[in-house]
Ligand SMILES: Nc1nc2c(ncn2[C@@H]2O[C@H](COP(=O)(O)OP(=O)(O)O)[C@@H](O)[C@H]2O)c(=O)[nH]1
Ligand SMILES: Nc1nc2c(ncn2[C@@H]2O[C@H](COP(=O)(O)OP(=O)(O)O)[C@@H](O)[C@H]2O)c(=O)[nH]1
Ligand SMILES: [Mg+2]
């Protein structure tokens with residue numbers, strides 16, 4: 001290779017990154033939430049152009065009201081595309097909103113999301129973290145029924161909860177059941193509602209060095225909530241094209257026709273243009289927020305010197321208390337001994353006195369005897 | 384907190400989409416983002432002074448990372464190994480690179496260089512520690528990576544083989560940093576000498592089980608890449624020539640060193656391995672070096688450190704966990720202290736008790752003894768007295784004790 005001297009090779013670095021990512025492949029986790037029958041399964045199978053998820057077994061419908069819980073179903077698939085490997089995880093939530101009373105039906109979903117963050121956190125702390133199992137949700141699609149009205153209270157509650165934890169992407173399913181004009185009005189009402197309730201939704205980064213990209217990103221961002229048509233069926237249009245779509249007597253609703261729905265924009269957002277952005281937002285914002293919150297709750301702070309000071313003070317305090325306790329014990333014991341010693345002294349004095357008395361008696365006797373031995377001397381003082 | 388992470392085992396099914404979904408675009412997305420974010424690399428240079436380290440860095444990055452030596456002529460040789468970091472911001476075709484070069488002046492320059500590797504290993508590990516500390520923070524949005532991603536080790540062009548210092552250094556550092564040995568100032572050796580020298584160096588390296596950085600081989604590499612990497616490996620250790628000044632050669636400006644017998648052109652692959660070194664270090668493997676540092680060298684260092692500190696199951700470096708640990712140690716210490724104090728205390732109490740009981744017993748025993756003596760004496764005296772009174776001859780009376788107190 002004989003490149004000019006002044007070319008260093010720094011300009012190759014993005015290509016090196018490209019190569020590394022191509023080699024490593026990617027993990028991508030997508031979650032779908034919405035009432036049953038909203039078209040979640042159909043959408044997933046349409047998006048990934050494969051039967052990722054079996055359709056619901058209608059036999060199970062009788063058990064439903066009894067179970068009264070939202071199930072969380074995980075599908076893991078490996079997809080290879082042009083030599084690029086993706087470990088895809090799809091999280092479906094059948095049973096959501098199926099009950100008469102659906103208050104708190106979102107709790108298991110939210111718990112699941114948090115649990116994935118916690119699991120990652122625990123694994124990340126380990127000494128060996130070579131095989132981390134990562135199921136952090138990168139994108140959460142919330143399916144809004146094409147009622148044409150506005151968001152239902154349940155939608156608002158759930159979206160609020162989801163939006164504070166993951167990249168939330170609102171989707172209007174079955175866009176073929178709503179006319180263009182109605183759809184525009186519906187979308188606007190939904191956007192107003194999202195704004196009014198401060199619901200956090202994923203906004204793709206728009207600014208780019210290249211004008212075309214910026215324009216495309218703007219179009220994607222403005223299409224939210226994404227109205228989609230789901231279908232795995234290949235149908236033939238009146239003008240003879242084979243497309244994925246829904247065949248009606250009055251025409252064909254095409255999945256990949258931008259005039260008919262926002263499927264392509266949503267696919268761009270999810271995969272073709274903003275998948276990396278979804279992944280990094282999840283890792284750098286949602287996960288970091290979760291982790292920081294959790295650690296703070298555990299009592300952690302980065303303000304180490306402060307904690308250290310308190311900690312050291314507490315340790316010293318405990319040691320001092322122990323010493324003090326012993327000093328007191330020693331003191332009481334000492335005073336007991338002192339009393340005992342005093343008693344001994346008293347006893348000694350008593351005994352001394354006793355002996356002295358005896359001694360005096362002896363001395364007196366001796367004197368008497370002396371006197372008896374020398375009667376002259378002895379008798380005179382007596383008489 | 385439980386250390387085990389339980390994840391349900393979910394079977395992975397292979398799926399083949401029946402049309403292009405677009406996943407294969409992800410590398411392009413990352414490519415685009417990386418341009419926006421820019422790059423960062425930390426390179427360390429080690430070798431005796433005067434081997435051309437600064438010159439080679441300038442030549443590699445075609446920039447005056449190190450200002451011209453002329454001004455710094457009167458520099459005093461350092462007494463200890465210093466660690467000097469210079470940061471340079473480079474840009475090429477809109478791609479930004481923040482380059483940190485760490486020089487270690489003093490290495491190998493002393494009479495005794497036995498521990499020359501030490502401050503350098505410490506520097507590398509300190510940088511790992513710094514990263515680990517940041518990783519464990521609650522808020523880590525501003526994490527900076529100052530880990531050493533590669534170390535160029537300059538071998539003096541002796542033409543013999545590796546010196547003990549070279550071997551010692553490489554053995555001590557190869558598990559902590561991507562080692563790239565280079566033969567400095569290879570223009571001092573003939574082509575033949577270089578070949579022999581390289582062969583002996585590689586023998587020394589493999590004999591001493593030193594791990595030097597080699598371009599990794601991946602199964603999906605295309606034949607062109609494989610060939611390129613093979614050629615790179617064949618040239619190791621790179622025999623380099625540094626020169627940051629251009630000279631005129633055949634009406635063309637070249638970076639080279641002019642001798643009466645000719646000009647050595649740095650950028651000529653027939654003259655030296657500079658091109659191959661730059662190829663690997665910058666053009667094809669700079670990001671790979673970072674990956675390997677992050678995923679293998681750093682991870683190994685981190686897990687060894689955590690295991691050694693009994694922190695295998697996480698909470699590693701968590702200050703609170705550290706406190707927990709210290710607290711446990713402290714409690715153990717307190718328990719021990721308490722037990723010891725108690726033992727000493729009880730022992731002392733017992734001793735004192737025994738002593739007092741002994742005194743008490745002694746006191747009474749002695750009292751009894753004396754009392755008995757006195758009583759006996761008295762009885763004898765009374766007897767004598769009686770006899771005397773009744774006219775009988777008395778016996779010799781006993782001498783009585785003097786003094787007031789009988790016990791002290
Ligand atoms: N009209 C219309 N029907 C759809 C669309 N997507 C799915 N469906 C139908 O809606 C029903 C429920 O779909 P399914 O994907 O099982 O919904 P899920 O319960 O949310 O998984 C099925 O009969 C689908 O054929 C769509 O885009 N338009
Ligand atoms: N012959 C020869 N001299 C060199 C080479 N590289 C640098 N020098 C010279 O060696 C001297 C020391 O170079 P310098 O880069 O300051 O060495 P450092 O102390 O290792 O940083 C300078 O006079 C350079 O011109 C080389 O490849 N060949
Ligand atoms: Mg379903």
Ligand SMILES: [Mg+2]
Nearest residue numbers: 436437438486
């Ligand atoms: Mg220098």
